[in-house]
Amino acid sequence: MSDGAEGREGAKRVEAFSDGVIAIIVTIMVLEMHAPEEAGLEHLWALWPVFTAYALSYAYVAIYWVNHHRMFHYASRVTNGLLWSNIALLFALSLVPFATAYLGMHHFSRDATLLYMGTMMLPAFAYTWLQGVIRRTGAQDEAAQDYHRRTVRKGFAATLVYAAGIPLTFVSPWLGLGCALIVAVFWFLPKSPLDALFGD
Amino acid sequence: MSDGAEGREGAKRVEAFSDGVIAIIVTIMVLEMHAPEEAGLEHLWALWPVFTAYALSYAYVAIYWVNHHRMFHYASRVTNGLLWSNIALLFALSLVPFATAYLGMHHFSRDATLLYMGTMMLPAFAYTWLQGVIRRTGAQDEAAQDYHRRTVRKGFAATLVYAAGIPLTFVSPWLGLGCALIVAVFWFLPKSPLDALFGD
Amino acid sequence: MSDGAEGREGAKRVEAFSDGVIAIIVTIMVLEMHAPEEAGLEHLWALWPVFTAYALSYAYVAIYWVNHHRMFHYASRVTNGLLWSNIALLFALSLVPFATAYLGMHHFSRDATLLYMGTMMLPAFAYTWLQGVIRRTGAQDEAAQDYHRRTVRKGFAATLVYAAGIPLTFVSPWLGLGCALIVAVFWFLPKSPLDALFGD
Amino acid sequence: MSDGAEGREGAKRVEAFSDGVIAIIVTIMVLEMHAPEEAGLEHLWALWPVFTAYALSYAYVAIYWVNHHRMFHYASRVTNGLLWSNIALLFALSLVPFATAYLGMHHFSRDATLLYMGTMMLPAFAYTWLQGVIRRTGAQDEAAQDYHRRTVRKGFAATLVYAAGIPLTFVSPWLGLGCALIVAVFWFLPKSPLDALFGD
Numbered sequence: 045m046s047d048g049a050e051g052r053e054g055a056k057r058v059e060a061f062s063d064g065v066i067a068i069i070v071t072i073m074v075l076e077m078h079a080p081e082e083a084g085l086e087h088l089w090a091l092w093p094v095f096t097a098y099a100l101s102y103a104y105v106a107i108y109w110v111n112h113h114r115m116f117h118y119a120s121r122v123t124n125g126l127l128w129s130n131i132a133l134l135f136a137l138s139l140v141p142f143a144t145a146y147l148g149m150h151h152f153s154r155d156a157t158l159l160y161m162g163t164m165m166l167p168a169f170a171y172t173w174l175q176g177v178i179r180r181t182g183a184q185d186e187a188a189q190d191y192h193r194r195t196v197r198k199g200f201a202a203t204l205v206y207a208a209g210i211p212l213t214f215v216s217p218w219l220g221l222g223c224a225l226i227v228a229v230f231w232f233l234p235k236s237p238l239d240a241l242f243g244d
Numbered sequence: 245m246s247d248g249a250e251g252r253e254g255a256k257r258v259e260a261f262s263d264g265v266i267a268i269i270v271t272i273m274v275l276e277m278h279a280p281e282e283a284g285l286e287h288l289w290a291l292w293p294v295f296t297a298y299a300l301s302y303a304y305v306a307i308y309w310v311n312h313h314r315m316f317h318y319a320s321r322v323t324n325g326l327l328w329s330n331i332a333l334l335f336a337l338s339l340v341p342f343a344t345a346y347l348g349m350h351h352f353s354r355d356a357t358l359l360y361m362g363t364m365m366l367p368a369f370a371y372t373w374l375q376g377v378i379r380r381t382g383a384q385d386e387a388a389q390d391y392h393r394r395t396v397r398k399g400f401a402a403t404l405v406y407a408a409g410i411p412l413t414f415v416s417p418w419l420g421l422g423c424a425l426i427v428a429v430f431w432f433l434p435k436s437p438l439d440a441l442f443g444d
Numbered sequence: 445m446s447d448g449a450e451g452r453e454g455a456k457r458v459e460a461f462s463d464g465v466i467a468i469i470v471t472i473m474v475l476e477m478h479a480p481e482e483a484g485l486e487h488l489w490a491l492w493p494v495f496t497a498y499a500l501s502y503a504y505v506a507i508y509w510v511n512h513h514r515m516f517h518y519a520s521r522v523t524n525g526l527l528w529s530n531i532a533l534l535f536a537l538s539l540v541p542f543a544t545a546y547l548g549m550h551h552f553s554r555d556a557t558l559l560y561m562g563t564m565m566l567p568a569f570a571y572t573w574l575q576g577v578i579r580r581t582g583a584q585d586e587a588a589q590d591y592h593r594r595t596v597r598k599g600f601a602a603t604l605v606y607a608a609g610i611p612l613t614f615v616s617p618w619l620g621l622g623c624a625l626i627v628a629v630f631w632f633l634p635k636s637p638l639d640a641l642f643g644d
Numbered sequence: 645m646s647d648g649a650e651g652r653e654g655a656k657r658v659e660a661f662s663d664g665v666i667a668i669i670v671t672i673m674v675l676e677m678h679a680p681e682e683a684g685l686e687h688l689w690a691l692w693p694v695f696t697a698y699a700l701s702y703a704y705v706a707i708y709w710v711n712h713h714r715m716f717h718y719a720s721r722v723t724n725g726l727l728w729s730n731i732a733l734l735f736a737l738s739l740v741p742f743a744t745a746y747l748g749m750h751h752f753s754r755d756a757t758l759l760y761m762g763t764m765m766l767p768a769f770a771y772t773w774l775q776g777v778i779r780r781t782g783a784q785d786e787a788a789q790d791y792h793r794r795t796v797r798k799g800f801a802a803t804l805v806y807a808a809g810i811p812l813t814f815v816s817p818w819l820g821l822g823c824a825l826i827v828a829v830f831w832f833l834p835k836s837p838l839d840a841l842f843g844d
């Protein structure tokens with residue numbers, strides 16, 4: 045057995061490790077919602093930006109998990125590229141709780157929204173790298189090729205919408221976050237509207 | 245392979261991810277029990293509301309895990325509905341540590357009990373959604389149908405008792421928490437008293 | 445399939461969940477070792493009670509994990525007893541970080557040592573319950589019976605030594621912790637000295 | 645079945661538990677990056693030492709995970725030596741978040757760098773112990789022997805470079821961290837430059 049070819053069995057341990065890290069990332073974010081020591085509904089209500097930021101980030105990380113889950117299905121060998129692009133993705137996702145805490149703490153200010161949107165682009169880069177690795181070294185059957193063709197196209201469209209959100213944040217943070225939300229809905233759907241457009 | 249049909253193998257990765265998130269939720273709650281810096285038994289004793297709230301929530305989340313464990317046995321395909329109802333359930337459960345901390349911190353006050361009981365209803369809604377998905381897309385043999393018939397009936401009765409707890413909390417928080425405890429015991433038992441009533 | 449008989453497959457999910465919870469318990473304890481903000485070796489040195497308490501508890505929880513690992517090998521059915529005795533064990537272990545923080549914070553004072561030793565007895569009770577369940581409902585071959593006979597005997601001897609530590613703590617906390625250490629070494633060894641005594 | 649011979653199946657549970665602990669270690673480190681409450685880029689910028697320390701430690705722990713992943717492939721029996729050397733490795737790695745927090749908090753001061761580099765040597769010792777156990781009790785085929793010969797050689801060279809970093813830290817912390825970085829790159833590569841030197 046060469047180092048770079050452990051097969052499907054090894055790919056599953058990488059999946060399990062990724063699941064562990066993502067499960068922790070998604071859960072520790074909730075620790076930023078500190079229960080207020082003072083009684084009264086107004087102190088609970090004051091937490092709405094922290095809660096909204098948490099819910100948005102939870103949805104984003106969950107979407108990454110779902111797509112990671114689908115894509116790893118086609119990984120058939122553990123190469124160095126697979127290990128390190130996956131580790132880079134997990135590193136990028138591990139920065140999400142920080143950006144989320146900052147966004148909630150600073151009540152969706154322009155600077156906080158820019159930091160949040162910038163941080164949210166890092167996992168997208170790592171994901172693209174990972175997808176390239178799996179496309180080259182993973183399953184090559186028709187289903188795999190079809191999957192990659194559709195998601196690469198989807199990723200490209202998502203990046204365009206997302207990138208448009210950056211200048212729009214200077215107009216209003218809510219426009220930027222709106223773009224982020226469109227991208228989330230886009231990935232949430234199993235098939236993108238583009239598929240119909242391209243006849244898939 | 246279509247996106248929505250990974251079979252039993254894929255369902256197991258969803259189970260494993262859920263187990264990871266639930267394991268973290270159940271464990272980070274204990275972090276709210278801060279060890280008192282002052283010596284003396286009275287400072288330890290003062291922690292009883294935090295400890296009681298922790299024990300109650302631990303039992304609740306454990307019951308969700310046990311029932312999730314049993315129900316996922318009948319999931320045989322990874323559909324989008326399965327993924328997102330499951331992610332919604334985990335999101336709802338991730339709010340439990342917050343409500344628990346608030347309940348312990350505010351010594352089972354009426355407001356804290358209402359927040360706690362309200363938060364505890366969210367995973368119930370998500371669980372009902374998830375069960376509907378598994379009922380439609382999972383195993384269809386007699387054991388599965390029997391399982392779903394019994395647990396849907398049980399869930400309905402549990403919701404009635406639980407809902408009765410909300411107005412009772414206005415009389416006394418302990419009455420509300422008593423209803424929550426009855427529901428916990430109800431789910432703790434593998435077979436509900438209703439089964440005898442309905443002749444199952 | 446009846447609720448209480450999922451077989452070896454189900455037992456493995458219970459094992460995996462337990463591993464997740466134990467992994468988190470063992471790791472979050474290290475969060476109690478707060479890095480001192482002041483420079484200087486004396487501030488690091490002042491952490492020795494916290495570090496010692498962490499190392500001791502890490503060893504204890506690791507020993508539970510190793511023995512849980514060995515014993516679960518003989519579990520062959522997921523009964524309600526198995527689920528709930530296992531959940532009780534995980535609950536008892538989840539209290540260890542609290543008692544450890546208290547022990548380190550109060551520099552092995554008599555009260556803190558008593559709390560620590562009392563907390564450490566809770567998982568022992570739950571473990572005994574779990575072992576009884578596995579003995580009754582798990583594998584019944586000769587290897588399993590031999591395993592249970594040897595470990596029940598070991599558990600009994602360990603409990604005697606441990607119980608002796610409680611009054612000795614009133615003489616000096618170090619005597620109590622010494623008893624705890626003897627028990628740890630006792631379980632650390634795969635075969636106890638008692639085996640030779642009884643001719644196994 | 646004797647206690648010390650559970651075979652490949654048991655080795656996989658040890659792997660899964662290790663993955664869980666490593667996933668938590670790698671993720672909780674990010675909690676040290678507290679989001680600043682004050683607005684303004686200068687407060688974000690002030691976090692660079694904490695961020696750099698986090699990124700370096702993340703890379704180190706990830707490298708341990710990757711190599712652990714590769715080496716455990718050759719473990720074929722769960723012996724006591726395997727369990728305890730592995731638990732020692734996880735204990736040593738669990739100290740990394742503390743040393744990382746200290747390094748970031750004290751802005752790469754000489755003392756903090758020495759503590760960090762000293763802490764980083766502990767997992768190396770435990771890893772060497774674990775590798776010795778797997779070499780003796782694991783797979784003995786040619787691929788396994790080749791793997792061990794190459795990595796032991798690599799480990800020896802890495803230790804030399806790393807040890808040179810300790811005195812160099814007294815000259816400048818950056819020289820010490822530079823040595824740590826060389827070792828990281830060394831392990832990052834699947835095949836070391838030494839292989840060419842020795843004709844492998």
